[in-house]
Amino acid sequence: MPRAKGQGRPAREKAGARGAEAAREPPLTLGVSGLGFVGVAMSVAFAHYGHDVVGYDVVDRRREEVGRGHAPFFDPGLEEELSSAVKSGRLRVAKDRESFFRDADVVFLCLPTPSRSDGSVETSFLEEEALRLGKLLRRSRSWKLIVVKSTSPPGTVRKIERIIAGESGKKPGEDFSVASNPEFLAEGNLVRDALEPSRIVVGTSDERSERTLRQAYSGFPGPFVALPPTSSELVKYSSNALLAVKVSFANEIARLAEKVGSDVYPVMEAVGMDPRLGKAFLRAGPGFGGSCFPKDLKGLVAFARQMGVPLPVTDAALNVNETQARHVVDLAETASGGLLAGREVALLGLAFKRDTDDVRESRAYPILGELLKRGALVRLHDPKAAESFRAGLPKILSVDPGPRVRFCETPEEALRGANLALVQCDWEEYAALPPSAWKELKDRLVIDARRSVDPATMRRAGVRYVAIGKGEP
Numbered sequence: 314m315p316r317a318k319g320q321g322r323p324a325r326e327k328a329g330a331r332g333a334e335a336a337r338e339p340p341l342t343l344g345v346s347g348l349g350f351v352g353v354a355m356s357v358a359f360a361h362y363g364h365d366v367v368g369y370d371v372v373d374r375r376r377e378e379v380g381r382g383h384a385p386f387f388d389p390g391l392e393e394e395l396s397s398a399v400k401s402g403r404l405r406v407a408k409d410r411e412s413f414f415r416d417a418d419v420v421f422l423c424l425p426t427p428s429r430s431d432g433s434v435e436t437s438f439l440e441e442e443a444l445r446l447g448k449l450l451r452r453s454r455s456w457k458l459i460v461v462k463s464t465s466p467p468g469t470v471r472k473i474e475r476i477i478a479g480e481s482g483k484k485p486g487e488d489f490s491v492a493s494n495p496e497f498l499a500e501g502n503l504v505r506d507a508l509e510p511s512r513i514v515v516g517t518s519d520e521r522s523e524r525t526l527r528q529a530y531s532g533f534p535g536p537f538v539a540l541p542p543t544s545s546e547l548v549k550y551s552s553n554a555l556l557a558v559k560v561s562f563a564n565e566i567a568r569l570a571e572k573v574g575s576d577v578y579p580v581m582e583a584v585g586m587d588p589r590l591g592k593a594f595l596r597a598g599p600g601f602g603g604s605c606f607p608k609d610l611k612g613l614v615a616f617a618r619q620m621g622v623p624l625p626v627t628d629a630a631l632n633v634n635e636t637q638a639r640h641v642v643d644l645a646e647t648a649s650g651g652l653l654a655g656r657e658v659a660l661l662g663l664a665f666k667r668d669t670d671d672v673r674e675s676r677a678y679p680i681l682g683e684l685l686k687r688g689a690l691v692r693l694h695d696p697k698a699a700e701s702f703r704a705g706l707p708k709i710l711s712v713d714p715g716p717r718v719r720f721c722e723t724p725e726e727a728l729r730g731a732n733l734a735l736v737q738c739d740w741e742e743y744a745a746l747p748p749s750a751w752k753e754l755k756d757r758l759v760i761d762a763r764r765s766v767d768p769a770t771m772r773r774a775g776v777r778y779v780a781i782g783k784g785e786p
């Protein structure tokens with residue numbers, strides 16, 4: 314279970330600059346609207362540091378589940394933290410928006426901001442919610458702080474402020490304020506990231522909002538960075554774009570390493586020893602997926618285009634990523650003697666990364682599409698994400714693949730009698746498979762797109778091991 318500094322003590326008793334300031338303020342009730350990955354993780358974290366938290370979601374089932382202390386998705390340690398937050402009485406879920414808004418002093422909007430078909434960011438969830446909150450604010454007599462936690466383009470806070478002011482007839486900065494507070498947590502590590510943020514970035518236009526957010530984050534470790542709203546909004550996009558650039562750069566060098574008989578892993582390890590660069594996000598693989606990087610990079614590029622500013626570096630990171638799935642399948646095809654048609658491939662790992670059941674933008678989708686295009690038969694396995702992956706299949710496959718795609722209950726079942734295996738996701742259980750499981754592959758061939766299985770195990774199994782980013786010396 315992740316542990317953070319000062320854990321378990323109520324926020325208002327905390328020592329330290331932020332805690333001491335907060336101790337003089339009346340207690341706040343923190344409202345979290347949208348109980349998805351970010352909303353649930355942040356509700357748990359605020360409750361963990363002793364705040365009174367009220368949650369709300371438009372989906373009845375979500376409210377009911379979270380209200381019972383049951384995590385709606387898998388992430389290590391989340392179920393336990395959520396259940397204890399609810400049991401302690403510090404976290405509850407409101408039955409409707411009216412009571413939620415009435416009880417909350419601060420409303421954190423953790424709503425979806427998906428991509429539109431042209432890559433630009435769909436902010437209508439936030440805008441429509443702003444209209445509803447504006448109506449409720451009209452009848453409210455207390456000052457409210459609305460915080461945009463969703464990843465949204467620079468200028469969104471201002472837009473939300475205008476909508477609420479127009480709908481409520483109230484004055485921004487006096488009767489209510491709108492602030493930005495982007496979130497940097499990563500799935501697969503939700504609890505620790507929420508409890509121990511690398512930094513808390515806020516974008517405020519008035520002193521009261523900043524003071525209130527300092528109080529909301531009292532007890533949290535990590536530096537508190539206060540900026541104007543537009544800059545705070547830009548921090549989030551810049552962070553994700555730069556991380557994605559590192560991933561795509563490692564993938565680009567991986568292709569070169571394969572050609573020249575080098576190995577990108579020790580190369581990037583040595584590159585990352587330079588403290589100016591750092592080792593994180595330099596591991597070559599099948600490309601980045603998930604609900605954030607692809608969407609946020611496209612959103613940033615589209616927003617900058619509207620502003621008349623080209624972003625060639627970010628664009629290139631996206632391009633490398635889009636071709637990486639094909640590259641992985643090329644590795645499999647070349648290793649199979651140039652022919653995948655009619656071969657059975659065990660595709661291991663469907664989640665966009667390990668330790669989550671989230672399959673949004675998972676690289677397993679384009680890899681599967683490419684395998685089918687080349688005539689392969691595919692067996693699929695994932696310890697947590699098989700069901701959500703299956704649900705997303707109709708969206709990516711224009712025709713029903715019928716028996717050419719089959720889900721397997723265990724990795725052993727996927728391997729037994731398949732020609733080759735392609736490891737897309739670095740789940741621990743694949744690394745733990747004994748040589749006897751891999752021996753069951755007819756062609757004794759494994760393509761490791763995550764560098765997650767041990768080459769020594771492959772040698773013991775008598776399996777040819779093709780690792781992404783590693784050429785034949």
Ligand SMILES: NC(=O)c1ccc[n+]([C@@H]2O[C@H](COP(=O)([O-])OP(=O)(O)OC[C@H]3O[C@@H](n4cnc5c(N)ncnc54)[C@H](O)[C@@H]3O)[C@@H](O)[C@H]2O)c1
Nearest residue numbers: 347348349350351370371372423424425426463464496500
């Ligand atoms: N998932 C991540 O790892 C992550 C990390 C950092 C930032 N973000 C950003 O945070 C935002 C939320 O992401 P997420 O992954 O938590 O999304 P999500 O889809 O998991 O959750 C969104 C929730 O909002 C609810 N919702 C929709 N409209 C609503 C409304 N009007 N009122 C109340 N609830 C409503 C949905 O039912 C859903 O439960 C996005 O902007 C995302 O880009 C996500």
